[in-house]
Structures are given as C-alpha cells and as structure tokens.
Amino acid sequence: MKILLIDGCQADRKIIIKHINHAELNNETIEIHESSNLTEAFNKIGNNNYDTIILDIGLPESDGIETIKIVIEHLKSIKKDIPIIILTAFEDYDMGKKAFKLGIKDYLIKGETETKEIRRAIAFATYSNNLPIRKKTAT
Numbered sequence: 001m002k003i004l005l006i007d008g009c010q011a012d013r014k015i016i017i018k019h020i021n022h023a024e025l026n027n028e029t030i031e032i033h034e035s036s037n038l039t040e041a042f043n044k045i046g047n048n049n050y051d052t053i054i055l056d057i058g059l060p061e062s063d064g065i066e067t068i069k070i071v072i073e074h075l076k077s078i079k080k081d082i083p084i085i086i087l088t089a090f091e092d093y094d095m096g097k098k099a100f101k102l103g104i105k106d107y108l109i110k111g112e113t114e115t116k117e118i119r120r121a122i123a124f125a126t127y128s129n130n131l132p133i134r135k136k137t138a139t
Contacts, residue, residue: 002033058088086107089110
C-alpha cells in the first residue's frame with residue numbers, strides 16, 4: 001500500500017507515520033511518501049500511484065476547504081481517483097460536512113487520532129478501490 005502524507009509540519013508527519021506503521025493494515029507492506037506543501041505533493045502524485053492521500057487542510061499555500069478543492073481539482077485534471085482522508089487541528093464539524101460533500105473519505109483530528117482511527121480510516125478509504133470490478137450481464 002502506498003500512502004501520500006501531505007502536512008506542513010514535520011513533527012505532525014512523524015506522529016502520523018508512527019501511527020500508520022503500527023496500524024497493521026492486513027500485513028501489507030506500507031510505503032509512505034511525505035510532502036510539506038501542495039507543489040511537492042502534486043509532483044509526487046504525477047509520478048506515483050497512491051492508494052490514499054492523508055491531507056492536512058492547513059498548509060502554507062492554502063487553508064481549509066479550499067485545500068481540499070485544490071487537491072480534488074488537481075486529481076481530476078490528471079485523471080487520478082485517489083481517496084482523500086483529511087487531517088485537521090480543529091474540531092469543525094461544519095467544515096467536515098462540507099468536506100464530505102466534496103467526496104473525502106474520512107476526517108481525522110490531530111492530537112485525537114490514534115493508531116486505531118488511522119487503521120479504520122485507511123481501510124475504509126481504500127476498501128472500494130480494492131473491490132473486484134464486475135461486468136454487467138445482459139438480462
């Protein structure tokens with residue numbers, strides 16, 4: 001499993017990486033790439049196939065719901081469908097509702113997120129991507 005973690009704070013990235021590494025995601029090998037900003041992240045997205053993105057919505061070049069919109073638009077422009085889990089320092093449920101309407105898969109709060117929440121979020125975010133594709137049969 002390949003994960004892109006986008007967070008402007010190196011200390012926060014280390015904490016999330018620690019939780020991911022302890023998550024035991026079906027005994028899969030986990031490869032985590034880090035980005036501290038959107039420019040670097042977009043370069044990595046263009047050159048890699050990620051199973052999920054964990055996105056801090058408070059980045060140097062954008063903040064809040066706009067960050068999510070920018071990432072979703074970028075993914076659409078390069079025709080990649082990567083599930084997004086957002087990470088925030090604030091417990092803002094109105095913003096969370098807006099984020100879900102945009103299509104994010106989960107909403108995690110820094111400082112309250114433990115290994116089990118990371119495991120659940122990644123498992124559910126990537127679940128539909130791992131389902132076998134069924135061909136429609138004529139009736």
